[in-house]
Amino acid sequence: MAKVLIVDDEPHLRLLYETELRRAGYETMTANNADQGLEYVETMGPDLIILDIRMAGMDGIEALQRILDMDNTIPVILNTAYSSYRENYLTWSADAYITKSSDTTELLGKVKELLDAKMVEN
Amino acid sequence: MTRSSSKKPTADLARLGMSASRVAQIIVDENWRVVVASAGAGRLLAREQDEIEGALLEEFVANVEVFAGCTDRECPEDGCFRQLDVNLGNATVAAEAHCERFADADGHMYLNLVLHDASELEARDAMRAARLAKLNLLNQVSEALYGAQLSLPQVLESVLIAMTAGQGLRFNRAFLLLVDERTRRLQGEIAIGPSSRDEADRIWRDLADQPTDLYEMMTSYDTSLKQTDVAVNNIVRELAVDLGDDDHILVRAMHSRRVVHVTEADTGHGLPDVRRWLSVDRFAVAPLATRRGAIGVLIADNAISGLEITELDLEFLQLFANQSANAIESSRLTEELARKVLDLRKAQQKQKEDQQTLLRMERLSVMGETSAIVAHELRNPLVAIGGFARALLRNLPEDDSNRQYAQIITEETSRLERIIHDLLDFIRPQKMMRxxxxxxxxxxxxxxxxxxxxxxxxxxxxxxxxxxxxxxxxxxxxxxxxxxxxxxxxxxxxxxxxxxxxxxxxxxxxxxxxxxxxxxxxxxxxxxxxxxxxxxxxxxxxxxxxxxxxxxxxxxxxxxxxxxxxxxxxxxxxxxxxxxxxxxxxx
Missing domain, CATH: 3.30.565.10 (Histidine kinase-like ATPase, C-terminal domain)
Structure with a gap:
């Protein structure tokens, strides 16, 4: 079962994504800030990461660069309330960019798409 | 010299003075015999003075009866004017006599007659009338040019109309040249006048009862004459003289500040050119000068009628040119002022618009920043509310009455999310590459x-x-x-x-x-x-x-x-x- 790491400082959103992903059949783990997220990347080897951008402390953009330094084979979905980050070239190295929505169809679709692609590669 | 130093008897002096006078004067006694005649009287009556003195008045005057009663002490018309028929032997000429009565110490009555040649008087009257008419027109032109707020082209046209009008200076053709500061040239601007004898005859016939009012003249010019000016306007556009060419007749005339009369005998630099342009040998050039300096020249000629340009014509041309120069300058300044006022208004309007745009942009910018923060802070909780409402909806059994509420929460949060999405898009600066x-x-x-x-x-x-x-x-x-x-x-x-x-x-x-x-x-x-x-x-x-x-x-x-x-x-x-x-x- 694929493991998805959710990094978001909003507890209700973590719970929402966790609920939806589990329902879709994924194993989940959650981190409430970027530092904890990086630690889990190292220790728990997630198959995919859903990363918020605006967080207290280290932001998602910096976290993304560090994740890529650690292991650039893990797909990263940037999931943010700000659609304008899409214009920041530092976000371009993420595998997907999704604006947060109460309708998780797009997010779940993207998770499946990226994991399927990864499986084909492997 | 003082009066008391004179030793000569007063009567002798008076007689001497009168006798030598060029004024035609005679004194006759009660019997109409001439006592004294002046040199001027001799000339008027075409006789020697001593031939006249002692003779009877009726020998020279055919209608002597006009003086009947003039020597009466009670004559009520003393100081009157009488019309005489002067007998010159083979001809009779009309004259006018001013008749005054006086008496000597013994009480004898005499008449003092001052005679004038009627034809000379008529000529003088005609001259006076002509001057008066021209002055009148000059006055009208001046009033029209200054009072009517005419545009510069209208002023130029009025000037030329007045130069050629029958009631005006009566020149056949008139050309106006102005200084062009940009090219530093004296440049032909506008002209009026017929191009041939036939055309001239027709115009002069048409204008036989031309209006005396300048406005009417301008109107009739506009409607009937303009098309005849094609030829002269073609000429005037060719007239151009470099201002640096100081010796050129036109430049010289402009700076001389006095009207220049050119005749066949004249020679000088530039003259052959001007004669070729105008196709005439005789013409007059009047400088257009204002207090600020020379602004151009007027050229006038009688190319069609061939009439001599008289001293009177030149005198009025000079006066008229002065008036015109001031009118042209005034009109130019007015137009320049109007242009500047317009520029100023435009600048003010632009400034006002810029200020409004700036204010609007500032407002939008503040609004944009605020909206972005609000939108973001709202989006996260909305996603949670909407997300869980969807989960709830999914989990509730089909017949549960709470499904409807969960449905409403789902729809409403979706709507709010769309609004936030649009709002963030609306305020996002458009920096993307094209x-x-x-x-x-x-x-x-x-x-x-x-x-x-x-x-x-x-x-x-x-x-x-x-x-x-x-x-x-x-x-x-x-x-x-x-x-x-x-x-x-x-x-x-x-x-x-x-x-x-x-x-x-x-x-x-x-x-x-x-x-x-x-x-x-x-x-x-x-x-x-x-x-x-x-x-x-x-x-x-x-x-x-x-x-x-x-x-x-x-x-x-x-x-x-x-x-x-x-x-x-x-x-x-x-x-x-x-x-x-x-x-x-x-x-």
């Missing part, structure tokens, strides 16, 4: 993306793309967004299905793109509000769709227009600019 690409390709891409949605709505999409290979300079994502929005609106306008047509046409400077539908069209009360932010006719819209579209098109240098088609339905159109180098080449 590139040159085929507009038809963008339309095809939109058609492909929207195909499933159109199919669901039973709407048929017709493409009529004729921009061909023409590229436009645009941001493809933004233009796609505009087209998607327009197509989406058109679908919503046809809830029972219908047709949407997208067309592209090459125009000079850009490509015109239109989307048209078969819906009900734009309601009149919507037309002027539909591009305003937050205005919507839909129950589930943010009211920002068309506002964003209009802003995107505006940022591409175009205007988004919406109108109703005569055959029904609405049509939205905009123009995308060609790549820069192409438009430049196009120019």
């Amino acid at each position: 590139r040159n690409l085929s507009p038809d390709q963008v339309v095809h891409e939109v058609a492909r993306k929207m195909h499933p949605m159109l199919q669901n709505a039973s709407v048929e999409l017709e493409l009529d793309l004729q921009a061909g290979d023409t590229d436009v300079n645009c941001h493809p994502g933004e233009i796609q967004q505009v087209l998607q929005n327009l197509v989406f609106n058109a679908v919503q306008a046809q809830p029972d299905g219908g047709r949407i047509r997208i067309s592209s046409r090459y125009l000079e400077g850009g490509v015109l793109i239109q989307t048209a539908d078969d819906g009900p069209g734009i309601a009149t009360d919507v037309a002027d509000k539909m591009f305003s932010p937050f205005y919507t006719t839909k129950t589930a819209g943010s009211g920002l769709g068309l506002t964003i579209c209009a802003q995107i098109i505006k940022s591409h240098g175009g205007v988004l227009r919406g109108e109703n088609l005569s055959e029904g339905g609405a049509c939205f159109s905009f123009i995308l600019p060609l790549p820069k180098s192409e438009t430049e080449n196009g120019d």
Whole structure:
């Protein structure tokens, strides 16, 4: 079962994504800030990461660069309330960019798409 | 010398003085015998003085009876004027006599007659009348030029009309040259006058009862004479003299500040040129001078009638030129002032607009920052609320009455999320890169993306793309967004299905793109509000769709227009600019 790491400082959103992903059949783990997220990347080897951008402390953009330094084979979905980050070239190295929505169809679709692609590669 | 130093008897002196006088004067006694006659009387009566003295008055005057009663002490008409027929032997000429009675110490009565040649008087009267008429016209011109606020061309025309009018200076032709500061030349501006004897005869006949009022003259000139001035105006446009050519007759005349009369005998630098231009040997040049300096010259001639230019003509030309120069200068200054006032008004208007734009931009900027923060802070909790409402909806059994509430929460949060999305898009600065690409390709891409949605709505999409290979300079994502929005609106306008047509046409400077539908069209009360932010006719819209579209098109240098088609339905159109180098080449 694929493991998805959710990094978001909003507890209700973590719970929402966790609920939806589990329902879709994924194993989940959650981190409430970027530092904890990086630690889990190292220790728990997630198959995919859903990363918020605006967080207290280290932001998602910096976290993304560090994740890529650690292991650039893990797909990263940037999931943010700000659609304008899409214009920041530092976000371009993420595998997907999704604006947060109460309708998780797009997010779940993207998770499946990226994991399927990864499986084909492997 | 004092009066008391004179030793000569007074009577002798008086007689001597009168006798030598050039004024025609005679003294006759009660019997009409001439006692004394002046030298002037001898000339008028064509006789020697001593031949006249001692003779009877009737020997020289045919109608001596006009003096009947003049020597009577009681004559009530003393100091009267009498008309005489002077007998010159072989001819009779008319004269006028001023008749005064006086008596000597012994009480004998005498008449003192001062005689004038009537023809000389008439000539003098005629001269006076002519001067008066000219002065009158000069006065009228002056009043008209200063009082009527004429434009510069009208002033120039009035000047020339007055120079050639029968009531005016009566020249055949008049030419006006002004200093052109830019080219430093004395340049011909305007002329009036016939080009041939026939034309002149016709004009003078037409003007036999020309109005004396300058305004009427100008009107009649406008309606009947203007077409005759073609030839002289062709001449005047050729007249041009370098101001540095100090010795040239026209430049010299301009600086001399006095009217110059050129006759056949005159020679000098520039004269052959001017004679060739005008095709006459004799003409007058009057300087147009103001307090600020020389501004040009007037040239006048009698090329058609061949009449001599008289001293009187020159005198008035000089006076008239002074008046004209001041009028021209005044009109120029007035026009310059008007121009400056207009420039100032425009600058003020521009400044006002700039200030308003700045204020609006500041307001928008503050509004934008605030909206971005608010939108973000709202989006996170909304996602949680909406997400869990969906989960709830999914988990509740079909017959649970709470499903309806969960449904409402889901829909309402979706609506709020859409508003936030639109709002963030609206205030996001448009910095994205533009590139040159085929507009038809963008339309095809939109058609492909929207195909499933159109199919669901039973709407048929017709493409009529004729921009061909023409590229436009645009941001493809933004233009796609505009087209998607327009197509989406058109679908919503046809809830029972219908047709949407997208067309592209090459125009000079850009490509015109239109989307048209078969819906009900734009309601009149919507037309002027539909591009305003937050205005919507839909129950589930943010009211920002068309506002964003209009802003995107505006940022591409175009205007988004919406109108109703005569055959029904609405049509939205905009123009995308060609790549820069192409438009430049196009120019």
